[in-house]
Amino acid sequence: MGQAEKYVEPALAAIIFVAVTLFFGILYPYHIYHQEQFQLFEWTAGYFLTVSSVPGGFADWVGRFLTQFFIFSWAGAAITGSLVTTIYLLVCRVARGKSPVSRILMIVPAAAFSVFLTDERALAGALVAVVLTLGAVCAARAIRNDKGRSVFVVAATPLFYWICGPVAVLLPLLEARDVHPAAFVCALALAVITPLASSCVLHYGLKSLMTGVHYFRYVTVVPVFLWIAVLITVIFCHLPDIRIKNGTIGTLLASACLIAVISIWVSTVRRTADFTKEELMAYDYMSRFQQWDDIVGKAGEKQPDRPISVSCLNLALSQTGRLPDEMFSFYQNGTAGLFPAFSRVFTTPLSTAEIFWHLGLINAAQHFTFEAQEAIPDFQKSGRCYRRLAQTNLVNGDYAVAGKYLNTLSHTLFYRNWALSTAKMLGDENAIAGHPLYGKLRILRCHEKDNWFKDTAVDSVLLDIAAEHPDCEPVREYILAWYLLDCNLDAFVKHFDSGRQSPAARAYQEAYLMYMLEHQLPIENTPPFVETATAERFRRFIKDVQKGQAQAFITRTYGDTYWYYALYRR
């Protein structure tokens, strides 16, 4: 090996690490956060035993251990980069080809695993399982004695099935040439028999046991990309060594090979990465951490159009006092943009729960948070959900239940300090009353009138709160916004203070003019809270619509008005 050749592998490893880390750190950070919030890694023996009690459980436990650091996106990106890079380095150890071109080709398996990770359902434990299994292959290679190696592969295959899950099949497949044929057949048979035998004892279907219980968020779904990556690994590791003579042509060919591999990698990632989901995750994340101005800023760059993102934007507008003035400056999709309808998934209800929480609908926040956690397909618990459930129970005065959640959170690395400090408030009515958030929410929630909560008729519950707390602006704004988005102008006017003298918020002025038109009231007699400019603009709008102006013109000129929403987006 030439002096330069020695640096090919570390240089490529560095490129892979940097590329993967930058991709997840800059372009895909909210996928990183997404992973962390749907798990709860506890530093307890009980948690370890529970997680590791299924095939692949140990790898899953290590994956969850690593995922807890995804609470910081760059840490998560670096960990992901490290896992992919480690796979590359191990594949280089295991592969037949040792030439620079072979080293370049070995990027492909690592790249394939990184492609798998662009799916938010992919779990880090899958890559840990691959790393551990490749490590076992390296260990087998280190055994000089042929017989010893054969015995090791036969014995380690079922053991690694338990530690890593079915990707342990890589061990016999990659060692096929280095062990006795009988040992190879035996190990391969064990790789099939072990899940078969496990299915008689464990309460998992054979399909899950054959394709991985915890590689993918959905236990019953086969992680196709992962198994394609495994197949690619087997094929590339068995490729013969490709040697190109040193010199300019050799360097050019190697460079062309590298460019081709990287091009294919980039184009595949572009196809598989879902930036629409990334955007939704971003809105949810910012809503979770109350980054209201960032939400409004992001919406200014690109209008959100999904119920989750629109509802996060509306919450941000409400929390910054801008909802009645600016809500129609952004795309609105009906009342679902205030409270997305309940769905039996683990993402949407969690985002909606944030809205209920900030409006004082504590039971609804608890309900939606709980449901989101229950819907996590691989039955994990969620640090974010436990924290919110502790809070809702604290505000509701259910201290024993709140204490239970806090106790569990105290066994984690990143929620522990918060849990311990919050635990001091358990049963301390004065501390809760004095807390800036809990004290406010405790006053705000319903005290007198019980109501049946329906996510399709949240207005009636909000009206109960408003009746008890007429001064609560966000609740009042949400009620009026509900009627505006529902185009129920009669209800809007009924609950709007139409006796006010000062100019009302823009959406209210516009809606009131619309109401006047609908009820054939003379627009010349506008009430004092409607500004002259708004009334003038409304007249122009009617004229333009009557003239049959082009849709594009109407959108450009009046796209930020309630009238436009009511007539064209309803």
Place this chain on the structure above:
Amino acid sequence: MRKFLHTITVVSLLLSSCSQSLEDKVAKRYAGDCPIYPDYMNVTVPVNIAPLNFDYTMPEAEDAVTTFTGNGMSVTFKGPRIRWNAGKWRKILSASANGEINVRCSSPDTSWVLYVSADEIDYGLTYRLIEPGYELYSKMGIYQRELSSFRQTALIENTDVDGCINCHSFNRCSPSDLSLHVRGDHGATLLRKDGTMEAFNTATEHTAGLCVYPYWHPSGRFIAYSTNNTRQVFHTLPDKLVEVFDLSSDMLIYDTQTGNLIDDIIICQDGYWETFPAFSPDGKTLYFCRAAAKSIPDSLTSVRYDLCAVDFDPSTGAVGDSVRTIVAASASGHSISFPRPSFDGRYIMYTLSGYGQFSIWHHEADLWLYDIASGESRRLDEVNSGDTESYHNWSSTSRWFVFSSRRDDGLFTRPYFAHISESGVIGKPFLLPQKDPAHFYPNLYLSYNIPEFVTGEVKFNHVKAARLLNSEQRTPFK
């Protein structure tokens, strides 16, 4: 590497030690005023129960010396955590059968008694474990627990079959015959009788829906089911969370011998909702709950169920022609659910709440006992708490009963056991023993649903059951 491992170890130790104080705080909260958790003070236990391990909840118990003395045998523990050796526990229990074990603690200075009944409890308990939630569910399953040890095994879990594994019922605590209801895409009623397992589609054109709450006829030939069109609503006030109710419900009886359904008009009356069927131990009476149908959800809080009965002829499967009201709870503004006749034919235990039939979400729900001979009902103050008591079942000997209670924290349901003597004296109930209860229960986010005794180990082939349930094959009810 060594340094890294050292760091990890130190961090782990730090975390576990720091969080210990919170765990203790939680355990103390669970214990309430009682100096030990679980509260095993002065409880009556069967001679064959698993060791009653417990923890002291106050800091001064660090140096506690606890001595158990029973019929000349004495066992001493030092420290706040009482963990029994299974052999010693069995010996002291056997020695004290029909007597008592005196417990004396030096610090805190306290003493109490464990009453040991010679009435053995059944082999085990089956139950569903599920988080007490709203509509969705995470991991759940039906489990059995050996009551003389801490061994718990899963019968079936929702990783075997994609669905909500629901009501399970054994015939008079027999571990062989079983009815199991699964909801969802793979919904079915799984019936195991005489060693044969079959998946049924229990919805028929002439019934209101799927069969939900089952109860076996003592002969094993019939199974009474209710068909419930169940819905949920959610409260906005903090003291209640969920309300589960029926839009309609009827009852029917399945004849396992002929495969026919008996849906007599008397148990499917218009204007009434019938639910929670239960046969008398002689098999000649069918008890159930019945309420006048109302507009839901507007009149939800005024739906009240009475305890009713109708004659049943086990030789023909014929249902009598008149319904008798046994306990008219609605007249006093209450509602009855889960009637369970004792197998000795003396009592019917039921849950009484303010309204509706899903009492687990009602903090006011209590257990009541109806004496069949005298026709009198009484509230079971010996076992009720300030929080929910709901589902209950009798042991095969009718000397023990198990009931669900939310007394620990107001949300997570736990199984408690109580003894009822020949003369009707009821002992103080005790919580299902665990190896490390002060750690186990505070960290358990699952509720024990539908606890039911079994007289022997349930042998259940979950692979076969999963294959049946996951297939499209369903035997229709006729």
